[in-house]
Amino acid sequence: MVSKKMLDLGTKRSVIRDIFEYGSKLAKEIGAENVLDFSLGNPSTPAPREVANTIRYMVEELSPREYNSYTSSAGDTDTRLAVAKNLNQRFSTDYNEQNIFMTCGAAASLNIIFKAIIESGDEIIVNIPYFPEYKVFIEGQGGKPVFAKCSENLYLDIDEIESKINENTKAVLINSPNNPSGVIYPKENLEALAELLKQKQKEYSHPIFLISDEPYRELVFTNEKPEFLPNIYDNTLVAYSWSKSLSLPGERIGYILVPNKVKDHGEVFAAVGGAARVLGYVCAPSMFQYVIKNCVDAQPNIEVYRTNRNILFESLPKIGYTVANPGGAFYLFIKSPSDDGNEFCERAKKYHMLLVPGEGFGMKEYVRLSFCVDTKKIEKSIDVFKKLMDEYKL
Amino acid sequence: MVSKKMLDLGTKRSVIRDIFEYGSKLAKEIGAENVLDFSLGNPSTPAPREVANTIRYMVEELSPREYNSYTSSAGDTDTRLAVAKNLNQRFSTDYNEQNIFMTCGAAASLNIIFKAIIESGDEIIVNIPYFPEYKVFIEGQGGKPVFAKCSENLYLDIDEIESKINENTKAVLINSPNNPSGVIYPKENLEALAELLKQKQKEYSHPIFLISDEPYRELVFTNEKPEFLPNIYDNTLVAYSWSKSLSLPGERIGYILVPNKVKDHGEVFAAVGGAARVLGYVCAPSMFQYVIKNCVDAQPNIEVYRTNRNILFESLPKIGYTVANPGGAFYLFIKSPSDDGNEFCERAKKYHMLLVPGEGFGMKEYVRLSFCVDTKKIEKSIDVFKKLMDEYKL
Incomplete structure (x- = not known):
């Protein structure tokens, strides 16, 4: 009757969404304040004040037709120019509206890119640990995901990536700051990847895209700054979303950047438009396109994330946990004392603490904790982590 | 380099969008007031006041986290209940949130339905005249569109549909009030279709869906009311959007209705969720989900459309044009005096009047006029139509 x-x-749904819905039910039973729900990357800081101010201005001063109407499929030109200008100022680039395609958020950006570039037999290299939906999206758009293990400190393993590249490799997908680890890949690591890809492009006589999924670019806690990939490697396509940086996850607003330096830039941009069309994306939500036009320079409020990150990153190693260094994003990737993340998550549930098993991210010995929550819950969690560690010592 | x-x-784009962009350029050259742009179905009446009032309430009284956060993938439960209640009151049904899946507009609704139900080799019957993107969407989701000619008055031709049904038929797609003709299919016509489908389901021992694309359900100008298809045929899936009824085309907000009477309702609803996931639709835009929760009973303002419709439907036949009877939507489907719609559109361009050739809708002797514009432009167009008719009399 339906597609199997x-x-x-639809039945074996996203593990993260399932835990989130379990958490919502539990909250109704025992009160939200008693559930340490660290499952979902739903920003806990509200959108910056500029966003509500812009919306208030729109409904008070403009005719609804000025903001509720269709835009062109690539997006409102002024919005695209504002995004380009913001990038130009920060990364010394020379983009204009012809480089920016507005989308319904990061999931749309990625699916549109995959649909635009994948042809039969194409492989996309995905670096472990990775956001689980990457596999769904790549397979859904007809590609084959090929997984590459990371180095011990959770950086890119260049030798491993090299061993996975073959004539069918269409792209390498990276995500820094990383979900689930929070790790920011260092410049040398990315330059080594760029060198490898340049060499492989020559060897196979066709371009290999670097797809940079960057929803966490603005969420950085230390002096490490995520590199701007198009300045390191020409054939880079960027998938961006304001879900995390402006705390607008439900509004579905993001973009695809196709720099001029991408080989056959015009064709790639046209294929992006074709892919958006065939996936049913008529245009990005128009009111939030206008919000972005006015708020693209707004600064995310990351203080609560920084506080939470510091508490966890100081406390958990002292208790005996091995954790990745979260330079950005709002996730802590924690090694289970039993080397079995599923088992650790089940134990944590007893204390009403909800974590996501690392298995779906490609590292089953780990668990992911989203610290985009009230600091009180982070403080409460330290005791739970102690009790859990004590259980392993029995 | 990219998918061919x-x-x-992306290159051979939607004809309608191309004409619209030609019109935008022309407007910059000679002034928007001098372009009779009847190309796009972009509502000319603003969204009802309730929409802006709801948004103002949200930004003034609520925390942004209450409306900018992710909802569950099927949508906010209260919003889905509000939609179900609205349908129950109007159509004596008994829906709840388990029947409503919120989407990013009609294009998303349709693509998700097609992706959910189409398996290799499946055919979808599309009734002529039809919205051109149906072909793109069905093929994009792996199905084969099979086109069925209409009867002389542009109703469904039941014999023609019967001749197109075979064991590979997965669904029949209809759209009433119709884009591009504005025709509302009468009850007897739809009941005859339902009878045919019931018989064919038995004959082939598998369900055949009726997909009802209903963005124009609320835009009706006469006493003819569009039938509510789920009350006529059990295996009906409805694709809805508030783009036209609440004048929110840019906001991308709509739903899919999967009634309980649909065979294996739970599986179909789950497959809809799986399809939304794999197409990158994380959730429908959250702020506008809350708008819908509060404005689902708001009445569309269709007076300007009615005025425009009446002027055109009275004047054009007097000048000698053959036009379909636009019971609803905001389109007039006009037969070219030369039986060649492309040629007629080119002639009209000389007078800066932009119409869409019927070829893309499956009827090349016609042209489509969108009358969701200022009445002044409709009045101006009458003279142009006279001049054009005079040209054919030379």
Whole structure:
């Protein structure tokens, strides 16, 4: 009656979403304040004041037709120019509206890119640990995900990536600051990747894209700054979203950047438009396009994330946990004392603490904690982590 | 380098969008007031006051986290209940949130339905005249569109549909009030279709869906009311959007209705969720989900459309044009005096009047006029139509 694949994807749903819905039910039973729900990357800081101010201005001063109407499929020109200008100022680039395609958020950006570039037999290299939906999206758009293990400190393992590249490799996908680890890949690591890709492009006589999924670019806690990939490697496509940086996850607003330096830039941008069309994306939500036009320079409020990050990153190693260094994003990736993340998550549930098993991210010995929550819950969690560690010592 | 299909879809773009962009350029050259742009179905009446009032309330009284956060992928429960309640009151049904899946507008609704139900080899019957993107969407989701001619008055031709049904038929797609003709299919016509489908389901021992694309359900100018299809045929899936009824085309907000009477309702609803996931639709835009929760009973303002419709439907036949009877929507489907719609559109351009050739809608002897514009432009157009008719009399 229905597509078996879709039924399967709809039934065996995203593990993260399932835990989130379990958490919502539990909250109704025992009160939200008693559930340490660290499952979902739903920003806990509200959108910056500029966003509500812009919306208030729109409804008070403009005619609804000025902000509720269709825009062109690539997005409102002034919005795209504002995004380009913001990038130009920060990264010394020379983009204009022809480089920016507005989308319904990061999931849309990625699916549109995959649909635009993948042809039959194409492989996309995905670096472990990775956001689980990457696999769903790549397979959904007809590609084959090929997974590359990371180095011990959770950086890119260049030798491993090299061993996975072959003539069918269409792209390498990276995500820094990383979900689930919070790790920011250092410049040398990325330059080594760029060198490898340049060499492989020559060897196979066709371009290999670097797809940079960057929803966490603005969420950085230390002096490490995420590199701007198009300045390191020409054939870079950027998938961006304001879900995390402006705390607008439900509004579905993001963009795809196709720099001029991408080979056959015009064709790639046209294929992006074709892919958006065939996936049913008529235009990005128009009111939030206008919000972005006015708020693209707004600064995210990351103080609560920084506080939470510091508490966790100081306390957990002292208790005996091995954790990745979260330079950015709002996730802590914690090694289970039993080397079994699933088992650790089940134990944590007893204390009403909800974590996501690392298995779906490609590292089953880990668990992911989202610290985009009230600091009180982070403080409460330290005791739970102690009790859990004590259980392993029995 | 990129997918040839996507490049093709991005280059040979939607004819309607191309004319619209030609019109935008022309408006910059000679002034928008001098372009009779009847190309796009972009509502000319602003969204009802309730929409801006709800948004103002949200930004003034609520925390942004209450409206900018992720909702569950099927949508906010209260919003889905409000939609179900609205349908129950109007159509004596008994829906709840388990029947409503919130989407990013009609294009998303349709693509998600097609992706959910289509398996290899499946055919979808599309009734002529039809919205051109149906072909793109069905093919994009792996199905084969099979086109069925209409009867002389542009109703469904039941014999023609019967001749197109075979064991591979997964669904029949209809759209009433119709884009591009404005025609509302009468009850007897739809009941005859339902009878045919019931018989064919038995014959082939598998369900055949009726997909009802209903963005124009609320835009009706006469006493003819569009039938509510789920009350006529059990295996009906409804694709809805508030783009036209609440004048919110840029905001991308709509829903899919999966009634309980649909065979294996739970599986179909799950497959809809799987399809939304794999197409990158994380959730429908959250702020506008809350708008819908509060404005689902708001009445569209269709007086300007009615005025425009009446002027055109009275004047054009007097000048000698053959036009379909626009019971709803905001389109007039006009037969070219030369039986060649492309040629007529080119002639009209000389007078800065932009119409869409009927070819893309499956009827090349016609042209489509969107009358969701200022009445002044409709009045101006009458003279142009006279001049054009005079040209054919020379």
